[in-house]
Amino acid sequence: MTRTWVWIVAVLAMPALSGDGIFDEYRDLMGDDNPAIFVIDEGEALWFEPQGPLAVSLEDCDLGLGAGVTEGAYARFPRYFEDAKTVMDVESRLLHCMETLQGRDRNALLIKPYSLRGDLGTELEALVTWLAAESEGAVIAPEQTHASERAMYALGEEIFFYRAGPHDFSCATCHEQSNMRIRLQALPNLTDHGDAAATFGSWPAYRISEGLVRTMGWRLQDCFRQQRWPGLKLGSEVSIALQTYMAVNAAGGVMAAPGLKR
Amino acid sequence: MSSRIKIRAQHADGITEVKALMRHPMETGMRKDQAGESIPAHFITEVAVFHGERPVMQGYWGAAVSANPFLGVRFKGGEAGDIVKVTWLDNQGGTGEGETAIR
Numbered sequence: 001m002t003r004t005w006v007w008i009v010a011v012l013a014m015p016a017l018s019g020d021g022i023f024d025e026y027r028d029l030m031g032d033d034n035p036a037i038f039v040i041d042e043g044e045a046l047w048f049e050p051q052g053p054l055a056v057s058l059e060d061c062d063l064g065l066g067a068g069v070t071e072g073a074y075a076r077f078p079r080y081f082e083d084a085k086t087v088m089d090v091e092s093r094l095l096h097c098m099e100t101l102q103g104r105d106r107n108a109l110l111i112k113p114y115s116l117r118g119d120l121g122t123e124l125e126a127l128v129t130w131l132a133a134e135s136e137g138a139v140i141a142p143e144q145t146h147a148s149e150r151a152m153y154a155l156g157e158e159i160f161f162y163r164a165g166p167h168d169f170s171c172a173t174c175h176e177q178s179n180m181r182i183r184l185q186a187l188p189n190l191t192d193h194g195d196a197a198a199t200f201g202s203w204p205a206y207r208i209s210e211g212l213v214r215t216m217g218w219r220l221q222d223c224f225r226q227q228r229w230p231g232l233k234l235g236s237e238v239s240i241a242l243q244t245y246m247a248v249n250a251a252g253g254v255m256a257a258p259g260l261k262r
Numbered sequence: 263m264s265s266r267i268k269i270r271a272q273h274a275d276g277i278t279e280v281k282a283l284m285r286h287p288m289e290t291g292m293r294k295d296q297a298g299e300s301i302p303a304h305f306i307t308e309v310a311v312f313h314g315e316r317p318v319m320q321g322y323w324g325a326a327v328s329a330n331p332f333l334g335v336r337f338k339g340g341e342a343g344d345i346v347k348v349t350w351l352d353n354q355g356g357t358g359e360g361e362t363a364i365r
Contacts, residue, residue: 035330037268038285117294118301120287211287211329 043130052102156245197253
């Protein structure tokens with residue numbers, strides 16, 4: 001009994017785990033030496049590289065700020081595109097450009113959008129990483145003017161709180177309380193502006209445990225796996241809705257991606 | 263295989279601090295891919311830091327070092343403008359090299 005009390009007191013006396021504990025220290029040690037800098041370079045090279053049957057680069061790709069404008073574009077996603085008549089996240093917009101500008105086959109592009117074990121990164125991951133770096137310091141400001149964009153937010157909110165799967169998990173199960181963690185991993189409260197901004201603004205991120213840069217699309221897909229939900233498809237309405245929900249909650253925050261994570 | 267190295271070297275109070283980040287998968291040979299096949303071992307075995315032509319550090323690395331390894335070294339001497347070079351050799355015969363001027 002006494003021992004139990006000592007344990008409880010010790011837990012209460014621990015400093016609040018507001019940050020990532022030891023990973024904050026790791027980030028400080030690494031300073032600006034985030035291995036994602038290699039991936040940024042690779043993404044930039046891929047953007048200007050003529051590819052596909054039409055042998056053109058992505059330089060004419062309109063990311064929402066006009067054809068070829070990359071600076072600050074990432075921070076404005078997800079957003080509605082008139083040419084596609086739908087709301088897109090940055091990953092599905094890139095696929096759209098590869099398909100329409102370069103004439104590439106969408107299904108082939110979707111075979112392996114994210115790295116598997118042993119890979120050093122995919123084309124999509126590199127492009128997203130570079131685009132995020134092009135928005136470093138930009139204010140997160142997803143468009144919410146078009147009715148579809150607002151509908152996406154509403155859908156995202158609904159999915160965020162929707163409990164399903166064999167464990168009856170929702171996104172909210174892990175992400176609607178502040179200062180909580182799983183083991184040593186701090187969990188952001190995505191309903192809170194501060195946490196949402198810090199989280200949304202630090203993806204894509206170099207995952208030390210995987211030696212890879214991972215994108216927000218991948219992160220959501222992995223959340224679905226952890227929830228034992230059906231696999232989340234890249235560019236699906238569900239994925240874009242959840243990203244819209246997060247981005248809007250994060251609006252006003254500052255992009256600091258690519259981040260460095262466990 | 264990319265062989266890029268990002269290097270920064272800064273001089274202060276008679277000591278030069280070198281920080282190098284290397285692009286390398288550092289596969290241990292113990293991992294399996296999604297299909298269950300072994301991923302072949304591919305890691306840096308030797309790494310060296312030079313101040314001009316003079317070696318200031320040489321080391322043997324193995325599979326325990328992380329992917330995209332980060333190396334920090336301090337040595338006495340060096341002046342702003344001097345060239346610092348970092349090289350590596352891996353178990354598949356690959357090499358990498360990068361250099362920078364001391365700030």
